[in-house]
Each structure stands twice: as C-alpha cells, then as structure tokens.
Amino acid sequence: MEEYIGTTLTKLKTKQFSELTIVIGNESCDLDSAVSALVFANFLYWQHNQMKCKVCTREYRDGSMDYKDELFLPVINVDRNDFPLKTEVAFLFREKGINASDLVFRDDYDLPELLKSTKSKVVLVDHHVLANRDKFLAEYVTEIIDHRPIDKTGWVYKPDTRTTIETVGSCCTLVAQRLKDLGALIAKDVDYFNAYPVCSEMLHATIILDTVNFSKEVNKGTPHDEEILLFLESLLKPADCKAEREKELNTLVTARTDVSQLSAAQLLRKDVKIVGNVLVPSFPILVKEFLSRPEALKAVSEALTQTNCDVALLLGMDLSEGLKRDTAVFSTSKPQKAVLLSKFLEDFKSPSLGLSSEQLDNAMHCSYYWQLNLSASRKQYIPALNQFHGIL
Numbered sequence: 108m109e110e111y112i113g114t115t116l117t118k119l120k121t122k123q124f125s126e127l128t129i130v131i132g133n134e135s136c137d138l139d140s141a142v143s144a145l146v147f148a149n150f151l152y153w154q155h156n157q158m159k160c161k162v163c164t165r166e167y168r169d170g171s172m173d174y175k176d177e178l179f180l181p182v183i184n185v186d187r188n189d190f191p192l193k194t195e196v197a198f199l200f201r202e203k204g205i206n207a208s209d210l211v212f213r214d215d216y217d218l219p220e221l222l223k224s225t226k227s228k229v230v231l232v233d234h235h236v237l238a239n240r241d242k243f244l245a246e247y248v249t250e251i252i253d254h255r256p257i258d259k260t261g262w263v264y265k266p267d268t269r270t271t272i273e274t275v276g277s278c279c280t281l282v283a284q285r286l287k288d289l290g291a292l293i294a295k296d297v298d299y300f301n302a303y304p305v306c307s308e309m310l311h312a313t314i315i316l317d318t319v320n321f322s323k324e325v326n327k328g329t330p331h332d333e334e335i336l337l338f339l340e341s342l343l344k345p346a347d348c349k350a351e352r353e354k355e356l357n358t359l360v361t362a363r364t365d366v367s368q369l370s371a372a373q374l375l376r377k378d379v380k381i382v383g384n385v386l387v388p389s390f391p392i393l394v395k396e397f398l399s400r401p402e403a404l405k406a407v408s409e410a411l412t413q414t415n416c417d418v419a420l421l422l423g424m425d426l427s428e429g430l431k432r433d434t435a436v437f438s439t440s441k442p443q444k445a446v447l448l449s450k451f452l453e454d455f456k457s458p459s460l461g462l463s464s465e466q467l468d469n470a471m472h473c474s475y476y477w478q479l480n481l482s483a484s485r486k487q488y489i490p491a492l493n494q495f496h497g498i499l
C-alpha cells in the first residue's frame with residue numbers, strides 16, 4: 108500500500124503518466140467516502156498491473172525507453188488543512204500506516220486543470236449527485252459506485268457510464284463486491300484482497316461503522332452488507348469475529364468524537380451551521396472546556412469575521428459522566444445583539460431550553476449557561492433563532 112501511494116504521488120508530481128483516473132468520494136469526506144476512494148483507486152492500479160502485457164513493457168522497464176504509465180489517483184475530498192477534522196478517517200489511516208502527507212487532497216492540485224491536461228476519467232464513489240463545486244467532474248465520469256437511492260434529476264453522465272447503485276448500509280460493501288467481481292473476471296479470484304490486507308481491513312471497519320455493527324435500532328445494515336462482511340472475515344480470519352466487530356465499532360466511534368488534537372479554530376469548523384448571521388458551531392465537548400483552550404474567544408472572533416456572521420451561539424455536550432449540555436452567546440462586533448439573543452433564549456418557551464447562567468472567569472464578554480433541558484440539540488435552537496431574526 109505504501110508503495111502504491113508513494114509511487115502514485117511521485118508520478119503525479121513529476122507528471123510521469125499517460126492517462127489519469129481520479130477516484131473521488133463525496134464532500135462530507137466521511138470514512139465511507141475516503142476508504143471507498145482509496146481502495147478502489149488502489150484496486151484499479153493492481154488490476155492494471157495484472158493485465159498489462161509484460162512483454163510489451165519489458166523494454167520500458169529496463170529503462171531503454173521513456174515509458175509513461177496510467178495513473179490511478181484517489182482524491183480525498185476535503186481541503187488538506189481540514190483533514191484533521193475528519194477524526195475517524197485520520198485515525199483509521201494512521202492505524203493502517205497510511206501517511207496523510209502522501210495522499211492527495213482536493214485543494215492540493217487545480218483539479219479542473221489536471222483533468223484537462225491529459226486523457227482523464229473520473230470514478231465517483233459514495234455519491235452520484237455532484238456538489239456545485241464538483242460539477243466540473245461530470246464530463247469525465249465513466250463509473251459510479253453509490254449506496255444512496257438513485258436520483259436522476261441532475262443526471263448529466265454519459266449513457267455508457269458504468270453504474271453500481273444499490274441501497275445498502277455502506278458504499279464499501281459495493282466497492283468490495285465490485286473488486287470481487289472484477290477479480291473473478293481476470294481469473295484472479297480473491298488475489299487482490301490477499302495482496303492488500305490493509306484494504307480488506309479498512310473495508311471491514313467502514314461497513315461496521317456505517318451499519319453501527321448491524322444495530323437493530325439504527326437498521327442500516329442489509330443482507331448484502333452482512334454477506335460482504337462475512338466474505339472479508341473469511342479472508343482476514345479474526346480469532347473472534349464478534350469481539351473484533353465490537354472492538355472495531357468502539358474504537359471508531361471514540362475516534363469520531365475525539366477532538367483532543369484539534370485547535371479551537373478547527374473545532375469551530377468541525378460541525379457548524381449558519382442561521383441568518385448567527386454562527387452555530389456544535390462541539391462534542393462542553394463549551395466550558397472549549398473556552399478553556401488557548402485563544403478560544405479569539406478563534407471565535409476570527410470565525411465570525413470569516414463567515415460574515417455577527418454573533419456566535421456555541422453549543423456543547425459531554426457524555427463522559429451522563430449527558431451534560433451547555434451554551435454560550437458571544438459577539439465582538441454586535442455585543443448588543445448578543446445580549447438580546449441571550450435574553451431571547453433564556454425566555455424561549457417552545458421548548459424551554461432551561462438555561463441557567465454562570466459567570467466564567469476566562470470568558471468575560473460571553474453569556475454562558477448550563478442547558479438543563481438535555482433533550483434540546485441544535486435542531487431545537489434553529490427555530491428559536493429564526494423567530495429571533497423575525498422580531499429583530
């Protein structure tokens with residue numbers, strides 16, 4: 108795997124390739140998207156090398172001719188600086204020895220230029236409706252692998268686009284199925300999975316996370332997900348499948364909420380919505396803990412400027428000793444509006460948020476509250492904010 112990622116990056120940097128295939132997931136860059144892109148691109152590379160005529164390439168390989176090969180490039184669909192926000196992806200890649208600095212992120216290259224510069228193809232995984240900023244990919248798409256219900260409203264792809272679209276719990280299930288089928292086609296059976304056990308492991312882990320280990324309440328896992336999981340386990344041969352699945356789920360769920368390595372500025376970008384001119388970041392830690400980080404309020408001020416917002420409503424939660432929630436309202440440019448919003452939320456009745464004020468030493472100009480209504484999340488704050496804007 109390391110060799111594949113390393114040589115791919117070198118060939119890209121030195122422009123040593125004749126044709127280019129990009130494999131890219133959706134813009135949420137969750138584990139499913141990132142693993143699907145990386146594994147499928149790696150498979151295409153493997154498949155290409157299996158089928159390549161050894162005789163034709165001998166003189167190229169011995170260096171007597173300048174030979175340019177095809178390049179199969181996974182693109183991680185998030186800006187490089189925002190990759191640490193995808194904590195479970197960063198965690199799994201790190202655990203599998205995949206170095207993020209060797210991967211290609213969407214802002215590393217001018218992708219429209221790169222695609223134009225040579226004969227190019229694009230494979231979409233884990234989505235088939237393009238975000239506005241990704242519309243330029245459409246004309247290059249030759250294959251789609253996705254697990255969402257098919258949406259033909261914006262269908263702009265060529266009629267011969269190869270599609271694998273099936274509603275299952277995880278796109279990785281469909282990727283694994285496709286690798287199996289394509290491997291069988293060249294009579295290589297399960298050789299790919301055995302050549303890259305790291306990929307089998309990542310597919311396995313992602314299916315477990317996406318189906319929440321086939322949780323009955325979540326109800327996302329399908330028989331096809333289960334079948335592929337059993338297939339992967341037949342190759343990976345864990346000592347205790349049930350224990351392995353549980354352990355995998357726990358580590359990934361923990362990794363998804365582990366924000367200990369993130370700066371205040373990164374935390375503000377991790378899960379944020381904007382309602383009117385109010386910035387509403389939600390943290391998997393208490394606001395109190397967030398505010399105790401170095402330069403936290405300075406980071407909030409900067410985030411407000413960058414997003415053209417004038418007030419921040421910070422929402423925190425902590426699950427470590429039972430559920431706790433807290434909230435803070437803060438503004439640098441419009442302190443009056445922040446005061447009005449605080450009063451409005453204190454008095455809000457549908458539902459009452461149960462805000463109980465506390466003075467924090469490290470956040471003087473911030474209205475800080477414990478939120479005693481534990482069932483109110485951002486979903487309940489948004490209608491309140493809309494009403495607030497209505498009366499302003």
Ligand SMILES: [Mn+2]
Nearest residue numbers: 139140233278
């Ligand atoms: Mn997905």
